[in-house]
Amino acid sequence: FLYPDRIVIGADTDRCAAVLREIYAPLVEGTYYMRPDAIPRPDRAQIPPPLIATSAKSAELIKHASNAFLAMKISFINAVASICESVGANVQQVCKGIGTDARIGPRFLNPGIGYGGSCFPKDLMAFRAVARESGYDFRLLDEVMRINEEQRARFIRKVRSALWTLRGKKLGVLGLAFKGGTDDIRESPAILLIKSLLQEGCEIRAYDPAAHERAKEVLNSGVSLTVSAYDAAHDVDALLILTEWEEFAALDLVRLRSEMKYPIVIDGRNLYDPEVMAAAGFTYYSVGRSAASPEPTPTNAIQPGKKIRS
Structure with a gap:
């Protein structure tokens, strides 16, 4: 929260925008960071973070679309992991190859048992509802959720x-x-x-x-x-x-x-x-990698002191 990638404020009047700017001023102006020893700074933090002012509707869609995209990235790599298991590939190697592409990046390319928490499931469902109410059949979101459930199964x-x-x-x-x-x-x-x-x-x-x-x-x-x-x-x-x-x-x-x-x-x-x-x-x-087992112990292993007959 203290080191956001960006701050999005949604306001439909100048007065509302001014109030929100005042609330977030300590973050935007950098005054919150006078004591970096008290609040450790992440390596990738941008100080001050960019402030993006939009309409209320645009801000709401930014929230829903951002989390839906990240959930999609998780479901995508989980689907890739399933294919890796079928063909004998290593998903960690695949993730490295994908993630080093600057257009994609490595974050959220972590195969596992699916996403959860208070944000992704809720925002995906909300975004899907908004899309349906607007008359758009956003089936991609349905597939993201289906893959997430399938990953647990x-x-x-x-x-x-x-x-x-x-x-x-x-x-x-x-x-x-x-x-x-x-x-x-x-x-x-x-x-x-x-x-x-x-x-x-x-x-x-x-x-x-x-x-x-x-x-x-x-x-x-x-x-x-x-x-x-x-x-x-x-x-x-x-x-x-x-x-x-x-x-x-x-x-x-x-x-x-x-x-x-x-x-x-x-x-x-x-x-x-x-x-x-x-x-x-x-x-x-594991997920997206071949199973591994200990090397079997040979049943006819030569015991210490045992002679070999020629």
Whole structure:
């Protein structure tokens, strides 16, 4: 909020525009940034940010269209990830190739389990409603939402395929918030997936660094909230990574494996390198990349001191 890319004010009278300019003056004039030590400045921040004055209707459409475009970018790369899985390509490599094009950029090219939160779902539906009321059939928005829902369904199928069945399985879940760095669970893909897994007969052990209190309001007794990621992994049939918290990308893999009943990790956020996970003894599934498994131990391996007959 303190370092916006731009400030858009929508006003249909000079008086309204003047009031809004006064409200945002500390950001526009740069007076808010007198203490950069108190408010860390992001590397890409533009100070002061550009102020764009429009009509009220234009400002509303800017909000809806901006979030719809970002959601479209997420659904697009998730669709690309699905194709990558089918043809054996690596979506991370594809993302790098796409994102280095200056016309596209790397932001929001992060395949996963879909978008959520309080903005994208709401603004997409609002934008679609505005389009319909105006007489325009904006079917692209319908497809963005369909792909987002399908991405969660694909993840459920991936979990089922890894375990053969879901009923009676004990699953560890890392992440409840809709993204890392927040306790917001509104329209969280993690919460929606957990509810689907509960309906399939799974038992869930879940951990999130910030969202436990909010999660308690929407999850039933089939979910045990734990005190750490390792506790969530204790004696589980598989571990699911559903939110991209930094601490989930820096786990002690030896300790993690020792906690689990079966070393199966299904990563909905692509936090780990498949080769690293396989080397650590995990069967590892992610989004848009081939599954990885530990190298099998030869059954006829030569034991120490064993002689070879010629």
